[in-house]
Amino acid sequence: MARAVYIHVPFCLHHCGYCDFALVANRDHLIPQYLQALNNELQAHRRIVGDVVEVDTIFVGGGTPTHLSPETLRSLFTLIHQHFRPTMNAEISVEANPDGLCTERLDVLREHGVNRLSLGVQSFDDAVLRTLERTHTGAQAVETVRRCEQWIPNVSLDLIFGVPEQTAASWRRTLEVALTLPVRHISTYGLTFEKDTPFFRREQHGQLKRTPDKLERQMYLEAISKLTDAGLRHYEVSNFAHPNSECRHNMVYWNADEYFAFGPGAASYLGGVRRTNVRSVVRWLKAWQQSETAVEESEELSNEEKAREAIMLALRMRQGVNVPAFERRFGLRFAELAGAALQQHVDDGFLMQQSDFVSLTTEGLLIADTIIVDFL
Numbered sequence: 001m002a003r004a005v006y007i008h009v010p011f012c013l014h015h016c017g018y019c020d021f022a023l024v025a026n027r028d029h030l031i032p033q034y035l036q037a038l039n040n041e042l043q044a045h046r047r048i049v050g051d052v053v054e055v056d057t058i059f060v061g062g063g064t065p066t067h068l069s070p071e072t073l074r075s076l077f078t079l080i081h082q083h084f085r086p087t088m089n090a091e092i093s094v095e096a097n098p099d100g101l102c103t104e105r106l107d108v109l110r111e112h113g114v115n116r117l118s119l120g121v122q123s124f125d126d127a128v129l130r131t132l133e134r135t136h137t138g139a140q141a142v143e144t145v146r147r148c149e150q151w152i153p154n155v156s157l158d159l160i161f162g163v164p165e166q167t168a169a170s171w172r173r174t175l176e177v178a179l180t181l182p183v184r185h186i187s188t189y190g191l192t193f194e195k196d197t198p199f200f201r202r203e204q205h206g207q208l209k210r211t212p213d214k215l216e217r218q219m220y221l222e223a224i225s226k227l228t229d230a231g232l233r234h235y236e237v238s239n240f241a242h243p244n245s246e247c248r249h250n251m252v253y254w255n256a257d258e259y260f261a262f263g264p265g266a267a268s269y270l271g272g273v274r275r276t277n278v279r280s281v282v283r284w285l286k287a288w289q290q291s292e293t294a295v296e297e298s299e300e301l302s303n304e305e306k307a308r309e310a311i312m313l314a315l316r317m318r319q320g321v322n323v324p325a326f327e328r329r330f331g332l333r334f335a336e337l338a339g340a341a342l343q344q345h346v347d348d349g350f351l352m353q354q355s356d357f358v359s360l361t362t363e364g365l366l367i368a369d370t371i372i373v374d375f376l
C-alpha cells in the first residue's frame, strides 16, 4: 500500500503568465464546490481501500493551497485526516506564496501538523518578480520567510532563473539573500515556456526574449556552487537541502514508489498503474460533484516500463541508479535495458559509473532532460 499522498488545490490569486499547472484564478466561488468534490473523490478511494491509510508523507500542492481562507484550510485538513493518518514522524508539506500567508493561516497549518512549507518566492528582485507577474515583492518574501520560522521552521524556497531580462548579478543576489534566511531546502528551476501559456505566446510574438543558453547555464552552475558552498547538498537536478531536510515526499516520486493523488490534474501511481485526473478544474468538479470518476488517462506499466521509469527518475538524483538494488527490484539487467545509450553518454562525459552507481556528471546535469529520456 502506498504511504504518500498528494492533494491538489487549484486556486490562485492571479494566474502567472508562465504557469501551466491545473488551476483557476479569480474563481473563488468554486472553492465550496471543490471541497465537496474532493470529499467525494476521497470517499470513492475509501470504498476501495476500506480504511484510513497510514502515510509517511502528505503534500498539499497547487495552485496556492494557502489562497484558501483559514476556515477552508481547516476544513481541507479535517477532510484529509479523515482518510489519511500521518505516522509520528510524517512529513506534511504545504505549498504557499508569500502574500496571504498570514498568522491565522499559519496557525491552522501548524494545528494540523504541517511541518514543512514550500514557499513560491521565485526571486528577491522586484523587477524579476514583475516580469513573472508575481503578486509579492522581494521584501515581502524576506519578511514571510522570517515569520514562518516561528510557526513552521522547516521552510523550502522555490527560485527561478532564466527569466527574460534577468541578469547574472540579479540571480546571484537572489541566491545570496536566500542564504541569509532560515531555510532548510532550496529548489531552483530554469524558466520554461510551456505551450498554451501567455509567456509562450508572447515569446512567439517577440515580446519576451528567452535567456541565452550560455547565461542560463552560468546561472545554474552558480546556484550549484553557491548553495553547496553554503552547506546544502545538491541531491536532485533542481533541489538542494541541508542535512536530513530533503523533501521526503518528492523522494517517493524519484524512487518510483507508489503514491495516492487527488484533485484536478493530480496523478497517482498505485499497483503499477498511473492514473491522471482531468486537468480542467471545472470538468473535474462537475464529475466528482456527481461522484463520477474524473480520470483522464490510465496506464498499466509492464515490468520493463516500470524499470525504465525507475532509471529515468533515479538519474534525476545526484546519487543516480543503484545498479544492484535496481536489478534485484526489477529482475532485469541494467546494462541490457540501458543499451547503447549508457555507453554513449559515458563516453561523451554526461554519465559516470562509480562502484554500484550510474549518475549524471556536471555536464550531464546541464542537459539532464535530454539524457534521461534516452532511457525510456
Ligand code: SF4
Pocket: 011, 012, 013, 014, 015, 016, 019, 020, 021, 023, 062, 063, 064, 097, 120
Ligand atoms: S502562484 Fe504559482 S501555481 Fe499560482 S499561477 Fe502563479 S506560479 Fe502558478
